[in-house]
Each structure stands twice: as C-alpha cells, then as structure tokens.
Amino acid sequence: MSGNREFYFRRLHSLLGVIPVGIFLIQHLVVNQFAARGAEAFNSAAHFMDSLPFRYALEIFIIFLPLIYHAVYGVYIAFTAKNNAGQYSYMRNWLFVLQRVTGIITLIFVSWHVWETRIAAQMGAEVNFDMMANILSSPAMLGFYIVGVLSTIFHFSNGLWSFAVTWGITVTPRSQRISTYVTLIIFVALSYVGLKAIFAFV
Amino acid sequence: SEQKTIRFIITRQDTADSTPYDEEFEIPYRPNLNVISALMEIRRNPVNVKGEKTTPVTWDMNCLEEVCGACSMVINGKPRQSCTALIDQLEQPIRLKPMKTFPVVRDLQVDRSRMFDSLKKVKAWIPIDGTYDLGPGPRMPEKRRQWAYELSKCMTCGVCLEACPNVNSKSKFMGPAPMSQVRLFNAHPTGAMNKSERLEALMDEGGLADCGNSQNCVQSCPKGIPLTTSIAALNRDTNLQAFRNFFGSDRV
Numbered sequence: 001m002s003g004n005r006e007f008y009f010r011r012l013h014s015l016l017g018v019i020p021v022g023i024f025l026i027q028h029l030v031v032n033q034f035a036a037r038g039a040e041a042f043n044s045a046a047h048f049m050d051s052l053p054f055r056y057a058l059e060i061f062i063i064f065l066p067l068i069y070h071a072v073y074g075v076y077i078a079f080t081a082k083n084n085a086g087q088y089s090y091m092r093n094w095l096f097v098l099q100r101v102t103g104i105i106t107l108i109f110v111s112w113h114v115w116e117t118r119i120a121a122q123m124g125a126e127v128n129f130d131m132m133a134n135i136l137s138s139p140a141m142l143g144f145y146i147v148g149v150l151s152t153i154f155h156f157s158n159g160l161w162s163f164a165v166t167w168g169i170t171v172t173p174r175s176q177r178i179s180t181y182v183t184l185i186i187f188v189a190l191s192y193v194g195l196k197a198i199f200a201f202v
Numbered sequence: 203s204e205q206k207t208i209r210f211i212i213t214r215q216d217t218a219d220s221t222p223y224d225e226e227f228e229i230p231y232r233p234n235l236n237v238i239s240a241l242m243e244i245r246r247n248p249v250n251v252k253g254e255k256t257t258p259v260t261w262d263m264n265c266l267e268e269v270c271g272a273c274s275m276v277i278n279g280k281p282r283q284s285c286t287a288l289i290d291q292l293e294q295p296i297r298l299k300p301m302k303t304f305p306v307v308r309d310l311q312v313d314r315s316r317m318f319d320s321l322k323k324v325k326a327w328i329p330i331d332g333t334y335d336l337g338p339g340p341r342m343p344e345k346r347r348q349w350a351y352e353l354s355k356c357m358t359c360g361v362c363l364e365a366c367p368n369v370n371s372k373s374k375f376m377g378p379a380p381m382s383q384v385r386l387f388n389a390h391p392t393g394a395m396n397k398s399e400r401l402e403a404l405m406d407e408g409g410l411a412d413c414g415n416s417q418n419c420v421q422s423c424p425k426g427i428p429l430t431t432s433i434a435a436l437n438r439d440t441n442l443q444a445f446r447n448f449f450g451s452d453r454v
Binding site for chain 1: 279280365367368370372373405406407409410411412414415416417418421422428430431433434435437438439440441442444
C-alpha cells in the first residue's frame with residue numbers, strides 16, 4: 001500500500017458511526033424516556049448518568065472523539081459528492097443525498113445540543129427536566145429539536161444500511177432490499193422513541 | 203401537408219478548452235432512425251435550425267451494435283449509447299450532450315482514457331506470460347463461467363461513471379466499472395492467483411472506499427452488470443484482505 005490511508009479512514013468512519021456513536025444514540029434516546037415518567041424519574045436518571053464512574057473518560061472515548069472524527073470526515077465526504085438526484089431520481093440516489101443532508105443537519109443540531117446542555121453543565125448549569133422543558137418551551141426550539149432528532153435518527157438508520165454494505169455483510173440485491181426495509185423499521189421505531197421524549201417536556 | 207421533422211438541441215464545443223454552446227437542428231423524419239443515423243444526416247448537410255451553415259457535429263462511434271461503448275453520450279438527460287437510442291422512442295426535442303465526467307475532445311466526443319488507466323491500475327488482466335510453457339491452468343466450473351460472463355460484458359462505455367455522484371473533479375474515485383472487473387478477474391481460477399494485488403489496488407487512492415452507495419451505476423449500466431453487487435462483494439474481500447495484511451495470514 002503506497003501510503004494511502006483513505007480505505008482505513010473510511011472504514012473507521014463507517015465503524016465509529018455505529019460503534020460507539022450509534023449505540024450511544026440509542027442509549028441516549030432510551031434514557032430520555034424517563035421524561036415520560038415525570039420530572040422526578042428523569043432527574044434521577046440524569047443524575048445516574050452524571051455520576052457514572054470514569055465519566056470523563058467515558059464521555060471522551062465513547063462519545064466525543066468518535067463523534068468528532070465521524071463528523072469531520074463526514075463533512076469531507078458530503079462535500080466531495082456532486083449530487084445528481086434531479087437527473088437520476090432513483091430511491092437509493094435520493095437516500096444518498098439525504099444521508100449527506102441529514103449528516104450536516106445532525107452536525108449543526110448536535111453541536112447546538114452539546115453547547116446548550118453539556119457545555120452549559122460544565123459552566124455550572126444543572127442538567128435536569130426543567131432545563132429541557134425550558135428549552136422546548138420556545139416553539140422555534142421545539143421545531144429545531146424535532147427536525148434535529150429526526151435527522152439524527154434518519155442518518156443513523158440509513159447509515160446502518162450502508163454499514164452493512166461497506167462491511168460486506170449485505171452483498172446480494174435481495175439482502176440489500178430487505179435491509180432497506182429493516183432500517184426503515186428502525187427509523188420509524190426510533191423516531192417514535194425520540195419524539196415521545198421531546199413531547200414529554202412540552 | 204406539413205412535413206414531419208426531428209428536432210435536436212445539441213451541446214457543442216469547438217475545442218477541448220472552449221466554452222460549450224447549444225445549437226439546434228431539424229432534419230426530415232424517417233422511421234426507424236437511431237441517434238447516430240440522425241447525426242449522420244446532420245453531417246451530410248450541416249445547417250442549423252436558423253438556416254445558418256455550421257460545422258458538422260463530432261461524435262465517437264465504432265461497432266453500432268452496443269458492444270464497443272464508444273458512442274456513449276447524454277441523451278435526454280441519461281447517459282447511453284447513441285447507436286441503440288431509437289428516435290421513435292425519444293421525446294422531442296432530443297437533447298444531446300457529451301458525458302462531461304470525461305474531458306470533452308469536441309462536441310459529443312469525449313476522452314475515456316481515465317477508464318483504461320484505472321483498468322491498468324487495478325491489474326484487470328490475467329498474467330500468464332513466462333519464460334517457459336506454464337501448461338494449462340486450473341479448470342473453471344461451468345456454472346461460474348456463466349456467472350462471470352455477465353461481468354465480462356463491460357464495454358468501458360463510461361455510463362456508470364457519468365451517473366455516479368462520487369465520480370467528479372473533486373474526487374479521484376475510479377468509478378464502478380474497474381471495480382467490477384477486479385471481481386471478474388479474481389473469480390477466474392488463474393486470475394485468482396493475483397487476487398491480493400488487485401484488492402490492494404482497490405484499497406489505494408480512488409478505490410473502493412470512495413463509493414457512496416448511491417447505486418446509480420447499476421440502474422444505468424446498459425449491459426445490466428450487477429455493479430453494486432460487485433462493489434459489496436469487493437467490500438467483503440478488501441476487508442478480509444486488510445485483516446490478513448495487518449494480522450497476518452498464510453493466504454498471501
């Protein structure tokens with residue numbers, strides 16, 4: 001190999017999108033569900049997550065470093081494409097474009113979300129039910145969160161489809177078609193979970 | 203009565219570096235024309251729709267039966283061979299454009315050299331030359347030969363590169379066609395002896411990793427080659443190759 005590392009960078013990008021970033025996304029969406037059981041349940045869940053041992057190491061190695069790598073390399077990938085879904089309007093080509101668009105939206109949303117919650121917590125704010133209820137009381141922010149969460153879940157679900165292709169799991173057209181349906185179901189199911197949590201704060 | 207005509211809007215370019223422009227042509231209708239015979243009609247009498255005398259339109263062609271790939275161009279928005287593009291099946295005005303993914307030589311003629319360079323890069327051949335007679339190679343099962351025949355139909359026409367959103371001036375991606383050729387030559391029992399060299403070429407610059415799975419290629423291929431299946435199969439092969447290279451294996 002003549003010093004070109006793109007193959008490995010791209011494989012790492014695909015892997016990190018699912019493990020650990022995708023796994024973290026599911027965990028985050030599930031823990032958010034405590035909001036549906038009331039402010040107290042949510043606050044104790046948030047407190048439990050806060051007080052995990054090795055919290056900073058967990059955050060840095062399981063969330064921030066993989067996420068930053070996936071985001072930075074992903075932006076490079078998104079901007080090397082010359083989208084042509086207008087001319088070639090096949091379903092997979094539209095999903096190709098959407099994967100790139102939702103990637104950018106997700107990056108903007110996640111950056112804002114981290115700023116508003118995790119960075120704010122570092123600067124002294126307490127992350128609890130009231131904080132989220134306060135943020136989501138503004139209709140603009142509510143809209144932004146709905147778009148952001150749906151875009152993140154779409155990017156993850158559709159990313160699972162290309163993960164299976166990239167790792168040589170789904171090779172035949174039939175297995176790829178079925179994995180399209182499976183990832184569609186994952187998108188719908190996680191969207192329900194995500195939106196239910198958002199509306200628990202409203 | 204009014205005579206039936208065929209109307210063309212052709213994107214023209216006088217030299218490799220000059221600015222493209224559109225020119226319209228109208229020729230008398232005849233049944234069963236293809237785009238090439240219509241272009242020949244324009245060449246016979248190169249007068250545009252305004253009645254001005256102009257230069258004949260340049261295009262590339264060779265076999266005229268959709269096996270050479272030379273006459274590919276963008277016809278009504280889709281890249282395809284102009285020899286099998288029948289006028290009676292096309293919506294008018296018929297828009298002809300060169301495949302801009304490739305350097306335009308003149309008018310509809312493009313230079314597809316990059317595809318042949320890619321075939322060289324991925325070693326899309328089977329090395330059998332030696333200093334002595336190597337004898338017959340291993341036998342290929344008939345079932346696999348029939349399967350491989352489908353992959354061998356690639357005529358390097360460039361349609362899959364034109365349709366691919368990741369083949370563009372910002373990227374070095376070789377495109378789907380040479381990838382599928384690696385699968386073809388790796389499937390051959392003698393070719394398989396050099397499997398790792400081809401896979402390593404695919405793991406290099408402009409290789410497999412640049413595929414974004416838009417799957418336009420398989421939708422566009424005039425020969426119906428399962429390009430995305432090839433890409434996914436090669437994803438599996440290159441991953442295993444990467445593991446072998448890093449962790450070590452006797453299967454060199």
